Amino acid sequence: MHPAPSVIIFTTLSGLGFGLLFFLGLGQPAVTGFVAFVFYAIAYALAVGGLLASTFHLGHPERAWKAFTQWKSSWLSREGVCAVVALLVMGLYALGAVFMGSHWSLLGWIGALFSLATVFTTSMIYTQLKTIPRWNMELTPAMFLSFSLAGGALLSGAEALAPWLLAIAGAIQLAYWAKGDGAFARSGTTLGTATGLGVRGDVRAFEPPHTGTNYLLREFVHVVGRKHAQKLRMIAFALAFVLPLLLILIPASGVVIKHFLVLLAVASHLAGAMVSRWLFFAQAEHVVGLYYGKR
Amino acid sequence: MTQLPQSTERKMGLVIDLDTCVGCHACVISCKGWNTENYGAPLSDQDAYGGNPSGTFLNRVHSYEVQPADGHAQLIHFPKSCLHCEDAPCVTVCPTGASYKRVEDGIVLVNESDCIGCGLCAWSCPYGARELDMAEGVMKKCTLCVDRIYNENLPEVDRVPSCVRTCPAGARHFGDLGDPDSDVSKLVAERDGMDLMPEMGTKPVNKYLPPRPKDTVEDQIDILAPLLAPVAEEPKGFLGWLDKTLEKI
Incomplete structure (x- = not known):
């Protein structure tokens, strides 16, 4: 899949923002006054900024409000509804x-x-997309939720919980990578089933429909950067989990130093989450690539 | 409304004969022509006369080589457009209700004035049947030429999708696949019509007729073979001398 910057920014920033709102809603930390204002400003900047970024890739952003109507069947619509309800309710809570x-x-x-x-x-x-086997797994929501909770715990300064949530998110990330690598093969979809010709022999894409590229290839067949996937995974894992864990576990005295270390941990975690999310898209293979003899 | 109907009154669709298709791409051109000038936003091209042309198409023809375990490889031309699935994932993922399946004939359409161009329906389609138009920013897909098939201003012979009307090989058929007595249903039954990617659970309405098995030439008595035995005479004269001399060296 084409790793569109707008979608990567949206999912990582809003994931972190809603993670922080989750902890604030539970009263962790139970801040009031100006300190509360700063916390909520950060949370809303992340969550709303992410949501706005997601509209950049739309063909018609001015009609985006229509996306609230189909919550009965569409996960994208449900996301819009949940986001607006969460922001409104937490806005009231923040006022208090x-x-x-x-x-x-x-x-x-x-x-x-x-x-x-x-x-x-x-x-x-x-997760709902059967066409992208690497995403069509239970581990996908687990990964998104664990990233959001770990990032939220870090940002909200939940010292006791953050190391555990980071460790859990790291474990889920490794499991997601391990299971995702075999997902396409396990899905059973091949050029043989795609064309229905597999029962007759080995099928090979002989000639593409056009000499040039098209929307499908630009959107779904992204092979640039996949060759560095293993290195990028190590970078993502180190930045998102290992470094933040070390930074928050350093015994530090003094409020300023502690805040500085947490800030570094959050920045590192966010950078790692973005690399991980880039890989999430770049490594995802859509079955339509098979028709073009590509993955 | 992006919830799928429980059932549709008819299941209009295409039957594509992979045995007959010659890969001429006439259906691609007629589709682009008709659908650019009629229903909905035109199918735009980008950099059409430049170094990297690309454009929106609702129908594309691939070509595949099939190598059986024994025997010759076969080249199969493979037209592909929207299969108007009964369980169409592109309809249910749509957040605005722009994408829908009609109850009366099962045709999957996009209401372009509601489409926000998020692209999720194209992500959910395993067949690559939907393309986002780069000029208009809305999703385009095969309409089964909904503006032809019921159009009483056209002569009756033209009230079929443009691709079907154009195909010079008669490789494309149009009809109600929900009616077991229709010509297309009989054709599918007779020729073992198949679904593409049945494991995706989309229940496509369009069917593909597999190529017929090729003739084999084994066990044939070739009565001319004895008369055509190669004549290999010894060279004479200068060539004979040269042949012998070179043998000795």
Whole structure:
């Protein structure tokens, strides 16, 4: 799949933002006043910024509001609905924390739930696609959720939880890579089943429909960069999990140093998440490539 | 509405004969012509006369080589367009309701004024039947020439999809695949019509007729063979001398 920057930025930033909102909704940290304002400003900048980035790849962004209508059948529509509900509910909760110094915990719980639901529905947009076997696995939502929770824990300063959530997310990431590598072969789809000619012998793409490229090849057949996949996986894993874990486990005294180390950990985690998400798209192979003798 | 109908009154679709298709691409051209000038946004081209042309097509013809375990390789031309699936994943993923399947004839269409061009329907289609138009920013797909097949302004012979009307080899057939007594259904039954990627669970309406087995030439008595035995005479004269001399060296 073509790794569109808008979609990578959207899924990583909004995943981190909704992860932070999840923890804020649960009252972790139970901040009020100006400190609360800073936390919510960061969370909303990430979540809303990500959502806005996702509209950049639309052919008609001005009609994006219509995407709220088909929640009964479409995961993309459900994502839109969940995101708006989460942002509205958490907005109310934030008003209480920032201006009234109080935590309306029921509202916070509902907001936290919808924040996680937004990340889940985002992941289901990819997971539902049988055409992309590497995405069509239970580990896909697990990976999106674990990234969001680990990033949220880091950003919210949940010192006790963050190392565990990072370790879990790292383990899920490794499992996703391991299982994803064999997914296309396991799906059973080959050029033989794609053309129905496989029962007659070995099928080979002899001549493409056109000498030039087309939308399908640009969108679904992305082979550039796959050759560095193993190196990029190591970079992603080190940046997203190993380095942040080391940074937050360093025994540090003093508020400034501690905040600085957490900031570094968050930056490293976000960079790693972006590399991982780039690979998520770049390594995903769509079955339509088979018709062109490509993967 | 992007929920699929429980069932459709008819299942209009195409039957494509891989035995007959000669790979002339006439269906590709007539499709592009008709659908650029009629229903919906035109099918645009980018850099059409430049070094890297590309454009929107609703129908493309691939060619495949099949090498059986024994015998000669076979070249098979393979036209591919929307299969108007009964369980069309492109319809249910649409967030705006632009993509829909009609109850009356099962045709899968896009309401272009509702399409936001997110591309998710194209992602969900295993057949590559949908292409986002780069000029218009909306999704384009085969409409089964919905503006021809019911069009009473056209002579009756023309009330079939443009590709079917154009095919010079008679490799494309159009009809109701939900009616077991229709000509297309009989053709599918007789020729073992097949689905593409049945493992995807899309239940395509369009069917493909596999190529007929090739004739073999084994066990044939060739009565001319004894008369055509190669004549290998010894060379004479200068060539004979040269042959002998070179043998000795």
